[in-house]
Amino acid sequence: MQELNDILILIDSYIGSSFWFPYVLIGTGLFFTIYLKFPQVRYFRFALSVVKGKFDKSDDEGDTSHFQALATALSGTVGTGNIAGVALAIHIGGPAALFWMLVTAAVGMCTKFVEVTLSHKYREKTTDGTMAGGPMYFMKNKMNMKWLAAAFAVATVLSSFGTGSLPQINSISNTLNATFGINHMLTGGVLAVLLGFVIIGGIKRIAAVTEKLVPSMAVIYFIGAFGVIFYNYDQILPSFASIFSDLFTGSSATGGFLGASIAFAFNKGVGRGLFSNEAGQGSAPIAHASAKGHEPVSEGMVAILEPFIDTIVICTITGLVLLSSGVWSEKHENEFQVSDLSILEQIDISDETKEGSAALYGHVSGKAPLPVFSGELAATDGKITTPATFIHARSLAEDVTLYKNGSPYTGSTQILDGNPIDPEVTFIGKSLVHSAPLTALAFSRGFFGAYGSYIVSIGILLFAFSTAISWSYYGDRAMTFLFGSGSVIYFRIVYVIGFFVASFTDTTIIWSLAGIAIAVMTLPNLFGLLYLRKDMKQTVDDFWKGFKKEYPEEKTPE
Template identity: 60%
Template sequence: MDYINNFLLLLDSYLGSAVYFPFILLGVGLFFTLYLGFPQIRFFKHAWKVVTGKFDRKGAKGDTSHFQALSTALSGTVGTGNIGGVALAIFLGGPAALFWMWITAFLGMTTKFVEVTLSHKYRVQTEDGTMAGGPMYYMDRRLNMKWLAVIFAVATIISSFGTGNMPQINNIAQSMEMSFGIDRMLTGGVLAVLLAMVIIGGIHRIAAVTSKIVPIMGLLYIIGALSVILYNFDQIGPSFAAIFSDALTGSAATGGFLGATFAYAFNRGVNRGLFSNEAGQGSAPIAHASARTDEPVSEGMVSILEPFIDTIVICTLTGLVILSSGVWSEKHENIFSRTDLEVVSGQYDDQTDADRQALYHYLNSTDQNSIEKYTGTIVVENGEPVSDSYTLLHARSVAEDVKFIVAGEDPYSGTLRVENGQILKEDITIIGDSLVHSAALTSLAFSQGYFGANGEYIVPISLLLFAFSTAIAWSYYGDRAVVYLVGQRGVMPYRILYVSGFFVASFADTTLVWTMSYVAIVLMTLPNLLGIILLRREMKDTVKTYWRHFDAEQAKKKTD
């Protein structure tokens, strides 16, 4: 399993984590923004009118309303990325990462407009009478590139498990256990039954459920976020100043945060932005293809609202909660994760300028790095390390007040072997003060508002709703990909496997699944971006035709 995981990580280093990927993603969005004349601005007001049903026509083909299609797509994107993803981006890249999430979302509004329009245009009606669409259909029916469509569809199925299924329930189960003491298997079992009840009903039930969950979870989260932001009102200005001032230079060191280069902040912001709103990935067009309309452009306009709501509104609220509360640069007691822990040679103090600079270069892999990973031993007496020839780094910060525990609560005494920065003894728990990240950081931030310590419970409850709705939406994406590959007969076996994987992942290690999803996301995104670039002229002509028909129709209504 480790070999497979390492191979996938190597593959990802040439795909999603490669230097070129953010530039391709943003480049396509920028190209269409200029090519179509900033549709995310010009069509924004019109999009709100479309989603309310103002221009609906009777008898139009489709399974869901514009609002239900938007809700289903939003439920697929508004998830752990909005809660833990923003926190991870800020943890890695500092406030500047949020700026690049905004840029990704702004350009992504156009990318999503294009991919949804083209996918809706080439959708088909399946054997059971429902609609099926997505990039695989325009790749096949318009570009005659069935091989590319197959790659996209297979990647979609893998991503349905690696993005929308297993990591979501794993995060829910962890959060429920940590916050309320609920056994992971119990959480997984109950939610797996609920998931089965929803997805077996198909798109009609999925749309009905998500159209109710999305507004409720959005309102709950916004109230909780505002309770922190308004409580720390005096920090709103400095937070925005840090976001913009660091955007082109990288984030400076502050508190326990040791700083991040521009390249690091840029890469983390763009990658987290894609994970958050999925613009360019080609997933949301599958949901929007179900909308009742004979005008593909109208549904494309609805999708413009998606990155705006998901990233520019919800992710910004999360970012301001984290930055204004100040917890992102503070050290907190936590149980150290082995994947975030490393030991380096020499003793370093993050309150000393020279040491901070050395650690900055080490963590950001610059050419000026002079720090080496430690190989040797750590002597521990009554739970505390006693030698000083090394420094423990956890979560990209210098660990303090470190304690080594065995058997759950007994202080460890003895000698620990360290090789290449890694402590070899596995059956030992390490506790100390360090930076925290992901959903744990967001939980801490939510406790710094008017609700006090009770505010942190907003995060697990929101995570439950966000992540569960994401699992619902991605089940639909996966089963549409299955329909494309093998037809309707493959849908029920897929749904059974999907629910089973959902349950197992509530208590199993999903590291390999996450790694698979890194690769699968890019195998969806790159073919989709290639496809919409090849259809750029058709996209422009389709938009012109839409407005010509729309203007003629409005003029006729005025004369009648």
């Protein structure tokens, strides 16, 4: 598992986690923001009217309403990125990472507007009578680049697993196991059956489920979140301040947190921002292409609301919960994940001193690695007797004990280059935690006490399950593009099986896989958007000319 994760991290280092990827993503959004004169600001109020159905026509072609398309797209974006992703970004990049998530969302509102408009404009009706659209269709029908369209469709199928299926059920099963002690495989099995039941009904059943699920899960999550924020009201302003104060200096060490550079905060904030709202990835346009509408620009305006709701609202609230509660920089008792664990030779070092924190940060960042341990690690009744230093979840671990088959272990276990070899041996101790377990801890620091973690469990269950539903449709449409409607049934079977298997697979590896899948899907889409920039601008101009003729009494943002 460790070797596989190392390979995935190496691949991702050249694309999604590379220094240039965030600049390409934000740069594309900034270009269109200026090129189209800030449509995310000027069209925001108009988009609300479109969602309400104010300009709908009875003869509009499509399978879903504007609101259903928005709910389906939102259910695809509002998922573990909002709960686990924010926690992971702050864990790695510090509070400043949240700022870059918000910047990504602000420019992403414009990117969503562009990609949805073009995808809706060049959509097609399939042989089974349903609408099919997405970046692969404007790549084929307008750009005449069938090879690029096929590459994007293949990336979409892969990303449906790396974004929609695998990390979602993994977060659900981990959270339900930590909160209620429910077996991972049991969670995966039950939800896999429910997932299969929903997606077999196609987009109409998916839309019918998501339009009810999205508002319900938002209300539940907000109640729990504000219960924490208002409970820690004295930390609200300091939390906001921390988001902006470290922007140009990097986050300094505090508690168990060893610090983070500006580059780390920027890279992880942008990366998690994309994973959260998927602006530029080309996924949401597939859902919006099914919407009833005679004008593609109006559906593009609906998409402006997605990053705003998903990231600017929900992710900010999650970030405030994490920061105001203080759990993000505290060490907590937890079972170590091997892929997050590094065993070093015994060194006299402390994270309570400036020098010690700097040396430890040098190791976890890879800039100045410390000597790793290799050999036999001995323990008696779980207590480790061999001198060694443990780094887990980017922090100096404390009170580490050894377990095997659920009981304190007496004996020795082989360590190779700082990594445990025996999969039956587990390490338990105090360290920082990240992803969904960190958010669950934060929710227990409010008016609801320990019951707050149950809200996170319910929230993750609803958020992540709805994401898996929507992404099954994205993969469904990509398979239809590649191999025709007959291939969809085989995709759905594999999708549900993968969903089940991921319920008991290592979390870190799944996040690494998701990062790669996102990048592979995003780059062709961004190229297509820039290639069709003049087409996009002309489409917007034509829309407003036609709108003014049809609705002369309406005020327009133009």
